Amino acid sequence: MSNPSYRELSVNGLWKNNPALVQLLGLCPLLGVSNSAVNALGLGLATALVLVCSNIGVSLVRGVVNTAVRLPAFVMIIAALTTCIELLMQAYTYELYQILGIFIPLITTNCVILGRADGFAAKHNPLIAAYDGLLMGVGFALVLVVLGGLRELLGTGALFANMHLLFGPIAADWQITVFTDYKGFLLAILPPGAFIVLGLLIALKNRIDHQLAERAKVKQPDAPVQSRRVRVTGVIE
Numbered sequence: 001m002s003n004p005s006y007r008e009l010s011v012n013g014l015w016k017n018n019p020a021l022v023q024l025l026g027l028c029p030l031l032g033v034s035n036s037a038v039n040a041l042g043l044g045l046a047t048a049l050v051l052v053c054s055n056i057g058v059s060l061v062r063g064v065v066n067t068a069v070r071l072p073a074f075v076m077i078i079a080a081l082t083t084c085i086e087l088l089m090q091a092y093t094y095e096l097y098q099i100l101g102i103f104i105p106l107i108t109t110n111c112v113i114l115g116r117a118d119g120f121a122a123k124h125n126p127l128i129a130a131y132d133g134l135l136m137g138v139g140f141a142l143v144l145v146v147l148g149g150l151r152e153l154l155g156t157g158a159l160f161a162n163m164h165l166l167f168g169p170i171a172a173d174w175q176i177t178v179f180t181d182y183k184g185f186l187l188a189i190l191p192p193g194a195f196i197v198l199g200l201l202i203a204l205k206n207r208i209d210h211q212l213a214e215r216a217k218v219k220q221p222d223a224p225v226q227s228r229r230v231r232v233t234g235v236i237e
Contacts (some may be wrong), residue, residue, distance in 0.1 A: 003128050011018025013135025020143035020198075021205050026112040029103045030144060030232070031194040035155070038162050040148025041141070042096050043103055046085050048137025054119040055133035062122045074117045079108045096165040112140055121164045148196050155189035178186050 004012075019025045029047070033039045057077040065073045065172065086104050089097040090146035107113065116136055153159055157179035174223035187193045 003124060005133060009128075009132050010031055010135050013132065013137075013139040014142070015139070015205075018139045018143065018205075019112040019136055020117075020140050023112075023115075025115060026140060027198075029106060029110065030140075030147065030235055031191065031198065033100055033103050034144055034148040034151060034194055035189045036152045036162070037149045037160050038096065038147060038166055039099060040144040042089075042093065042166050043100055044137075044141025044144040046089065046104060047110060047112070048134070048141050050078065050081045050107050051083055051116060051137040051140075052133040053081045054113055054117055055129040056126050057081070058117040058121040059124060059126040059129035070122070071114075071118065074114065074122075075108070078117065082107045084172055092164055099165070112136065115215055147194070147197055147201065151188045151193055153178060154185045154197075155187075155193070156184055 013019075017023065020027075026047070029043055033043050052075075054077055058074050061073065061077070083104065085107070086097070089100075089104060116133060120132050124132070127142075149159055152161065157177065159176040159178060160171075161175045163174040166234055188197070
């Protein structure tokens with residue numbers, strides 16, 4: 001199988017085939033922890049790291065794993081990596097780990113990770129698989145952060161609160177108060193708010209894609225009309 005270009009992988013992961021906005025995979029953690037930017041960023045980084053490492057692991061063993069046990073073997077790789085991430089978060093970001101709760105172990109069953117492992121990494125070399133995992137993970141994390149940031153801003157009037165839970169004391173003053181004396185919009189940080197904001201993001205992406213397609217049609221030159229030159233020859237006696 002021919003390897004796709006790095007540009008194609010980048011466009012697919014970040015926009016054209018984004019796992020959150022296009023494939024609509026991993027919606028449970030996407031909606032469950034995106035009530036603040038720090039929660040979204042923490043889970044997004046953990047998911048991206050597992051995605052990169054699992055793609056590499058699956059690509060390395062793809063030639064020696066029997067077809068009958070392919071999926072169980074892939075799940076074991078993903079579960080082992082998720083356990084490592086879980087232990088690291090317990091050691092260095094324990095408070096954030098407690099907030100994220102069950103969503104960290106559930107990375108093992110995230111459809112984004114298993115889908116890329118079986119659909120892409122199992123068919124390509126480790127370098128290409130790692131790059132695909134990185135871009136898909138970054139695309140998923142970006143949507144998480146944007147969703148979390150918007151919900152936090154609408155719900156509390158501030159951004160990047162409690163970032164010290166992820167980055168330590170250096171991030172204690174990273175909070176940005178956008179609206180002073182803000183009364184808050186409770187719906188934004190409740191579960192229904194997650195569905196509403198995600199729906200708006202998907203609609204915005206579809207609108208942008210539609211406009212880009214229309215511009216491409218306008219810029220596309222008309223097919224050249226090939227004129228045929230008829231040569232008339234005469235015989236003079």
